[in-house]
Amino acid sequence: MSATLETDEHKALRSAVAALGKRHGRDFDREALWAEAAKLGYLGVNLPEQYGGGGGGISELSIVLEELGAAGCPLLMMVVSPAICGTVIARFGTDAQKREWLPALADGSRTMAFGITEPDAGSNSHRITTTARKDGTDWLLTGRKVFISGVDIADATLIVGRTEDARTGRLKPCLFIVPRDAEGFSRRQIDMELQAAEKQFELTLDDVRLPADALVGDEDAGLLQLFAGLNPERIMTAAFAIGMGRYALAQAITYARDRTVWNAPIGAHQAVAHPLAQAHIDLELARLMMQKAAALYDAGDDVGAGEAANMAKYAAGEACVKAVDQAVHTLGGNGLTREFGLARLITAARVARIAPVSREMILNYVSHQTLGLPKSY
Numbered sequence: 001m002s003a004t005l006e007t008d009e010h011k012a013l014r015s016a017v018a019a020l021g022k023r024h025g026r027d028f029d030r031e032a033l034w035a036e037a038a039k040l041g042y043l044g045v046n047l048p049e050q051y052g053g054g055g056g057g058i059s060e061l062s063i064v065l066e067e068l069g070a071a072g073c074p075l076l077m078m079v080v081s082p083a084i085c086g087t088v089i090a091r092f093g094t095d096a097q098k099r100e101w102l103p104a105l106a107d108g109s110r111t112m113a114f115g116i117t118e119p120d121a122g123s124n125s126h127r128i129t130t131t132a133r134k135d136g137t138d139w140l141l142t143g144r145k146v147f148i149s150g151v152d153i154a155d156a157t158l159i160v161g162r163t164e165d166a167r168t169g170r171l172k173p174c175l176f177i178v179p180r181d182a183e184g185f186s187r188r189q190i191d192m193e194l195q196a197a198e199k200q201f202e203l204t205l206d207d208v209r210l211p212a213d214a215l216v217g218d219e220d221a222g223l224l225q226l227f228a229g230l231n232p233e234r235i236m237t238a239a240f241a242i243g244m245g246r247y248a249l250a251q252a253i254t255y256a257r258d259r260t261v262w263n264a265p266i267g268a269h270q271a272v273a274h275p276l277a278q279a280h281i282d283l284e285l286a287r288l289m290m291q292k293a294a295a296l297y298d299a300g301d302d303v304g305a306g307e308a309a310n311m312a313k314y315a316a317g318e319a320c321v322k323a324v325d326q327a328v329h330t331l332g333g334n335g336l337t338r339e340f341g342l343a344r345l346i347t348a349a350r351v352a353r354i355a356p357v358s359r360e361m362i363l364n365y366v367s368h369q370t371l372g373l374p375k376s377y
């Protein structure tokens with residue numbers, strides 16, 4: 001990595017996190033790693049110093065997640081808790097919300113999940129119907145969410161809902177902090193093929209009564225707040241994917257150097273070596289775009305970061321799927337054994353292609369926003 005792209009601090013952070021990841025490895029205990037990463041200041045590296053964070057940005061947080069992933073122990077909740085929820089609260093929360101949540105998110109003692117996806121809305125988040133209505137000074141929140149990660153291990157979930165605009169009657173998005181045990185807030189675990197410590201849930205909100213201060217920031221700034229969280233989410237998903245791709249590729253390279261069935265290691269055959277080299281190039285390119293997106297975001301350029309973050313997520317998702325596929329293939333039959341642990345990544349790699357926004361929706365975004373092509377939907 002060139003000195004112009006990463007500072008000495010970034011490089012030091014990378015190697016320190018890599019060492020932590022190496023100590024935990026592929027059979028990691030999620031809670032133990034979360035606690036240790038928090039204690040070392042890695043989980044809150046992007047949060048303001050004033051609230052116990054490291055005062056850095058998404059550039060630093062994405063380094064942490066990438067390196068943990070590259071060591072085989074990614075912490076999925078980093079995409080959600082410090083990156084989306086931490087960012088939204090730090091930028092738009094009230095002083096009381098900042099004091100209550102930011103130090104706890106930074107030191108890892110509390111975690112927050114994030115719920116936007118709905119069964120009947122999916123990729124079309126304009127169609128969400130989870131609705132908040134006023135009851136005195138309280139809010140009553142009703143709706144359904146699906147595929148929400150880590151709700152069982154999170155102290156609260158940041159739920160994207162809508163309120164009715166008193167003037168126009170139109171529904172506008174707004175964000176609510178819903179405690180895990182709030183009355184009327186129930187969850188059902190979805191039976192996923194993924195082998196991960198973080199589970200996905202279908203949520204039902206049935207007239208969940210929330211105090212006025214559960215609403216994040218300002219009722220009229222919901223859309224702005226939501227968008228503020230989405231760029232960090234995409235950048236962090238890119239970091240997640242690049243880490244996983246690097247992990248798979250490293251296993252394949254080690255194997256290809258040793259495994260000999262003719263008169264040279266299989267890695268000497270170009271049919272084995274070239275796809276691995278291509279996978280490496282694709283991951284490096286995706287990381288370059290991720291760094292660009294993170295740099296733009298940290299510099300306060302939300303619009304510029306939007307395009308770069310989408311492209312980074314797309315490139316990283318595709319690079320990860322290809323790297324995992326080639327890694328599994330390189331190990332022959334061993335690619336499918338539990339012992340080598342690569343086959344389970346075939347499913348895991350697909351997550352970065354579909355969430356938080358699918359490959360096709362990014363291609364739509366680039367077609368319309370960047371290329372100015374007309375919309376079909």
Ligand SMILES: Cc1cc2nc3c(=O)[nH]c(=O)nc-3n(C[C@H](O)[C@H](O)[C@H](O)COP(=O)(O)OP(=O)(O)OC[C@H]3O[C@@H](n4cnc5c(N)ncnc54)[C@H](O)[C@@H]3O)c2cc1C
Pocket residue numbers: 080114115116117121122123124146147148149150194200351354355356357358359360361364377
């Ligand atoms: C492991 C996992 C964890 C997740 N965690 C969370 C979470 O913590 N919080 C949360 O809110 N959500 C989460 N999600 C949900 C995720 O963000 C959604 O799955 C994703 O946004 C896609 O929505 P959908 O599944 O409803 O697919 P759909 O919207 O039904 O799309 C299905 C297919 O149609 C394609 N498609 C749809 N519309 C178009 C179009 N206009 N043009 C071209 N193609 C189109 C899509 O690309 C996709 O391939 C998670 C999902 C997974 C798998």
